[in-house]
Amino acid sequence: xxxxxxxxxxxxxxxxxxxxxxxxxxxxxxxxxxxxxxxxxxxxxxxxxxxxxxxxxxxxxxxxxxxxxxxxxxxxxxxxxxxxxxxxxxxxxxxxxxxxxxxxxxxxxxxxxxxxxxxxxxxxxxxxxxxxxxxxxxxxxxxxxxxxxxxxxxxxxxxxxxxxxxxxxxxxxxxxxxxxxxxxxxxxxxxxxxxxxxxxxxxxxxxxxxxxxxxxxxxxxxxxxxxxxxxxxxxxxxxxxxxxxxxxxxxxxxxxxxxxxxxxxxxxxxxxxxxxxxxxxxxxxxxxxxxxxxxxxxxxxxxxxxxxxxxxxxxxxxxxxxxxxxxxxxxxxxxxxxxxxxxxxxxxxxxxxxxxxxxxxxxxxxxxxxxxxxxxxx
Numbered sequence: 001x002x003x004x005x006x007x008x009x010x011x012x013x014x015x016x017x018x019x020x021x022x023x024x025x026x027x028x029x030x031x032x033x034x035x036x037x038x039x040x041x042x043x044x045x046x047x048x049x050x051x052x053x054x055x056x057x058x059x060x061x062x063x064x065x066x067x068x069x070x071x072x073x074x075x076x077x078x079x080x081x082x083x084x085x086x087x088x089x090x091x092x093x094x095x096x097x098x099x100x101x102x103x104x105x106x107x108x109x110x111x112x113x114x115x116x117x118x119x120x121x122x123x124x125x126x127x128x129x130x131x132x133x134x135x136x137x138x139x140x141x142x143x144x145x146x147x148x149x150x151x152x153x154x155x156x157x158x159x160x161x162x163x164x165x166x167x168x169x170x171x172x173x174x175x176x177x178x179x180x181x182x183x184x185x186x187x188x189x190x191x192x193x194x195x196x197x198x199x200x201x202x203x204x205x206x207x208x209x210x211x212x213x214x215x216x217x218x219x220x221x222x223x224x225x226x227x228x229x230x231x232x233x234x235x236x237x238x239x240x241x242x243x244x245x246x247x248x249x250x251x252x253x254x255x256x257x258x259x260x261x262x263x264x265x266x267x268x269x270x271x272x273x274x275x276x277x278x279x280x281x282x283x284x285x286x287x288x289x290x291x292x293x294x295x296x297x298x299x300x301x302x303x304x305x306x307x308x309x310x311x312x313x314x315x316x317x318x319x320x321x322x323x324x325x326x327x328x329x330x331x332x333x334x335x336x337x338x339x340x341x342x343x344x345x346x347x348x349x350x351x352x353x354x355x356x357x358x359x360x361x362x363x364x365x366x367x368x369x370x371x372x373x374x375x376x377x378x
Contacts, residue, residue, distance in 0.1 A: 008124040008290075008314045009116040011109045012036060012048035016129060019102040022094055026265060027143045029102075031300040032129055034333075038304045039311055041326040042342070051112035053104040054151070058111065062150045062179065064138035068100075071145060075100035086139055093140035103146040106130055110148040114155055114291050117250065124283070124290035124314055128307050131254040131295030133173040134200060142171065142200060149293060150179045152252055153186055161249040164189065166239065168278060169256030169295040170266035172203030172219070176254075182213040187246045189239060191231070193259075193266055194221040194360070205367050215375030218242060218368060223360045224267035225351035228274030230361045231259070235278050237365045243285050245376035251286040255279070256295025257306045261349050265298045269351055271344035275306055279313050301325075301333065305342050 016032050040046040059068050070083050074095045087093050096102075110130035116122040133149050134142030153163050153176070165180075167173035167190040180186040195203045209217040220234050243251070259268040259275070282290070292310070297303035305325070312318045323343050324330075330340045369378075 009122045010048045011113045011127040013050045026298040028300050031303040034304040035307045038308045043320050051108050054107035061154050067138040072100040107146050107148040110152050114152045117291050123288045126292040128294035130293035134175045147175045149176050164248040165252045167254040170258040174200045174202045182211045184212045184216050187216045189218040191220040194223050223357040225353040226357040227269040227348045230358050231274050232277050234361050245378050250289045252291045254293050254295045257297030257303045260302045262299050269349040
């Protein structure tokens with residue numbers, strides 16, 4: 001970031017504190033407040049931009065209106081039984097008080113991030129509440145009621161812009177892939193745990209798009225126990241070449257944190273070092289056109305660590321990051337001594353399936369180069 005350029009924008013609101021999926025649900029909205037707290041404690045700029053909630057008309061640019069009206073009604077009446085045909089109810093997608101308002105706020109933040117980059121010419125904007133990539137047009141899925149990445153991309157397409165959507169979440173970005181499966185105006189790239197081993201069970205390399213979209217859906221499935229070295233090899237071997245060839249007007253990135261070793265819902269073995277490498281590379285490719293969204297992450301300390309690291313990378317202030325979490329932060333969460341690092345040590349975590357993960361990764365690289373690269377003249 002040059003001294004002359006405008007800084008990136010951090011999109012946030014204290015209104016998020018009103019909402020909670022429930023004490024037994026793995027997605028903790030409190031992780032957003034923890035991240036902002038940690039950003040301030042390590043000395044990074046914690047200025048944020050508030051925003052209006054998205055309207056039903058905004059959401060209806062992708063979602064079925066009857067689905068939205070049902071979600072709104074259930075949210076207001078606090079009908080905890082839900083509406084099963086829409087994927088709503090006990091389990092992954094509970095009807096908690098204000099769930100519709102939460103969805104409009106989260107989406108409003110992502111639309112604000114897009115506005116800051118496209119209209120106000122910020123080089124990047126980060127909406128950590130966004131990245132709800134599983135939501136379908138008329139169905140909630142995977143903790144996602146409204147698909148904000150799709151809505152952001154649709155807003156960009158209205159301006160005749162070309163978009164790369166890059167998803168680093170451990171879970172496949174299925175909702176975004178299917179929304180743009182038949183267009184050549186959007187390239188979706190998803191690095192995720194192999195669908196044979198993890199929800200949502202999609203994201204096989206054979207899912208490459210249809211019609212005009214053939215070759216514009218890129219899936220990089222990774223076997224459990226994939227660690228930094230394997231992940232970086234896949235990323236570096238494929239992602240920069242694809243983005244350069246497509247030459248998008250904007251990049252929308254979903255930066256879920258659940259690929260980290262200690263995430264309770266996935267089985268990848270990344271550390272902060274591996275994710276930092278990818279985030280630096282994204283910044284190099286996307287600066288001036290980068291709309292960054294959050295995503296998964298079910299160890300709240302991991303979420304705070306990685307998104308604080310991402311903000312430091314965006315701000316060119318990685319040198320401010322200490323190796324260990326501030327004592328006040330660790331003490332408040334009562335973290336044991338072995339969980340008080342902000343940055344992971346530089347070591348590879350080689351689990352039971354590590355060798356298979358490496359072999360499969362090499363096969364994926366070869367197949368993408370063979371089947372996808374020629375579509376783009378690479």
